[in-house]
Amino acid sequence: MYTELRETAAELAGVLWREHTVYRERGGGVVIRGEHVGRWISLAPTGGRNQARLRAGRLLDGGTTAPARSEIVVDLSAGTAELAAVCRRLLADVAAADSPAPSRARTERPARSERLRRAGRPARSERPRRAGRPAKPARPARxxxxxxGSWVVVLCVVGIVGLWVYSRFGMYGY
Structure with missing residues (x-):
């Protein structure tokens, strides 16, 4: 099955892209990479006879592959032109999924300032600013x-040292 997939992939790659790389993937399938278009196509064996699972995805920066965006099971007995048409449709689906289309909610919904104006409230730029707290006056340099408490600790230490000196030298006059 691998040799049949490899031959089909080589023919398919020649029809789809001028610049391509065909290699075997871990699962026993074949991958066609089109570096210049940033897309990949994979043909993998299925349980059925003469059938393959065809997947398409995009290449990420750095050359890694993104997960497949679309997949379909195809009959390998169909000609290369039919398989190429299926591949082009899958690649078009991948390209459509990559380009962010504007959502309906975003295009139909007015801007926030417009909604506020319709509700009778002025937009933020038109509202008077709230008076904030007055700034604290700068502290004078102290x-x-x-x-x-510090003086008490200093006096206690001086007293203890004084008692020690008196007991050591003061009694006998040494």
């Missing part, structure tokens, strides 16, 4: 000062 000098550093030592708090009362």
């Amino acid at each position: 000098r550093r000062h030592t708090s009362l």
Whole structure:
């Protein structure tokens, strides 16, 4: 089955694209890559006799393949021209899926400012701005000062050191 797929893919690639690469994929199928168009086509065997699953997708930046956008089961006994027509239809579906068409909801819905104007409310640019909180006045530059707690700690340390010096040297006059 692989040789038949390989031959069919080579003929199909020649009809579809001038520049192409045909290689075998892991599942036993054949992939046709058209680098210049950014698309790929895959022919994979199915359970049926003389049938193949035909999938089409796009190539991502860096050469990796995106998942298939569309697929169909084809009869390999059909001629190359018929298979090429099916491939072109699948590639057209892939191209249509890639180009973002404007949605109906987006084209029929008016802009937010227009909806507000219709509702009788002015748009944001036409509304008066809310008065915000007044800015805090800048603090005057204050000098550093030592708090009362810091003075208590300093006095305790000085007292302990003084008691130690007195007990060590003050009693006997050394």
